[in-house]
Amino acid sequence: MSTVVEMLNVTKTFGEGSSIVKALDGVDIRIEKGEFVAIVGASGSGKSTMMNLIGCLDRPTAGLVKVAGEDLSELNDKKLTSLRNLAIGFVFQSFFLLPKTDALDNVATPLFYRGVPAKEARKKAMEMLTKLGMADRHTHQSTQLSGGQQQRVAIARALVTEPSLILADEPTGALDSNTGKQVMDLFEGLNREGITIVLITHDLDIAKRAKRRITLKDGKIINDERDVA
């Protein structure tokens, strides 16, 4: 098994002096390929901060963060961006599809940025939309899609780059419980295919569907439990 994410004694602070906030405080984790991890914890416990580090959107104040074998502190903005593009597939709570852009190009955009020729990128995007049952909506823009449909397009966009890891911050938070369940079914299916998933949630029912749960409190890991296979 290969390690996708590794955090060693990671600290992340915001602000300085008296108003300093320790969002993460000495966090150690390893996430292996093929895992399905839920990160849970109260509001303000540091979940999003952790996701930003795993997602290569930010660097730690102290400690080591390795994603797909790369030490984030050693990467400049350009390399960090490439790493995001290559290794991470993001799924956000409010979908974050690109405005004025149809579903097909939304999914193809990460490949455009990678320099894949437009035709090939759109072909791959279409395959991914088909896989997620959204092929017939490929010309629709986000304003013409329901929340569940938007999230499917967003998941297609996350998957199209064949990332080492899907990173989802409250992916069901903006959906009704039924649609939320369907998205979770989708994640379970993808995980069964061997895709690594890290998902952040408030909802313990959602967290139960993951195979491992990491609980954060005040920037510290207070619990890390795995389902017994």
Add this chain to the structure above:
Amino acid sequence: MNILIAARLAFSRIIATKTRSGLTMLGIIIGVMSLIALVSVAQGATSGIQDQFKGLGARNLNITGTTNQSLTTDDVKEIEKLSGIEIVTETVSGRVTLSSNEASTKAQIIGVDQNYKTVVDPDIFVGSFLPDVTNASDARLIVLSTTLATDLKLDAYSIGSSIAVGSTEFTIVGILDDADGFGTRGTAYIPLETAFKYVAVPPYLSSITVQTTSEEIVPEVTTNLTALLKARHNITGEREADFVITDASQLLDAIGTVQQFLSLLLGGIASISLVVGGIGIMNIMLVSVRERTREIGIRRAIGAQQSQILTQFLIEAIVLSLVGGIIGVIIGEVVAYFLAQLGQWNFALSPTMILASLGFSMFVGVVFGVWPARTASKLKPVEALRFE
């Protein structure tokens, strides 16, 4: 990201925000439109005059007296002895009343010798120019300008009929095409010897035109002529000469300078509005970057490099200014066409001017797009994503 995809994205945004884009482009449109229209006015108006002067011939030198009695037929005899001179023609003039059966008008009558035709080469509308009358004693022949013929209610069939010059009957041999030459509109031509009889006092001349053997020696001949005439007219030291020598090149140079100056002045004024248009683009682009902070965050998250964000916004600014420039060129040329109709000069599309305008608007797009585009590219992904 591919430039093509960025350009397509820019176009679709411009179309999606039609009103705003249109208003943003308005500054560039007006700027380019006035640039094209004003410069075409400057060039059209002056090139008409330039063409008229070119009709005088680049080898010709014109000597005019500052008084009625400055130049004489004896001057001409001496001038003919100078080197580098091909041919000399002398004219006298006077104002006389011309009367046909139906109308009469005051006109400038010019008496010309047989060389005049060779030197000035007047365009004939109908009939012919004055024939060689060197040996005739009293050749009462006259050539009229079209304007004069019209004033006298004469037409093309009047060749061979007679009109009165003062109280003397003359026979019309030709009518000139007024479009040619300069100052021919209200004039009539008669033989020099005849003129000395009826409208002018010998031996005084009103002007002498010299044609040199080549264009290059015009300055040299001018110097020699000045020296010769000053000596003959006893003008020494600081005293002002009683004649003026002009050649076409001086006039052409002067008009060329005026044209350049006018083009620069009017073009400069128009360029200012183009720059103002650029500031409009910058303003809207900055607003757009703020509004799209979230979008920029998403793009950065899924793998857009800073340079790719920069390119995207820069291309958007360039597309805005270039589309504005293209619209401005089209409207500007239409305006220039109608101004040319009004001002009666030739309308010509100038590819250089069009390319320069488009180049300039693109340049404006780059200059005023760089700052907003840099702002966009420097946004931190995490913060951009959190932006509401």
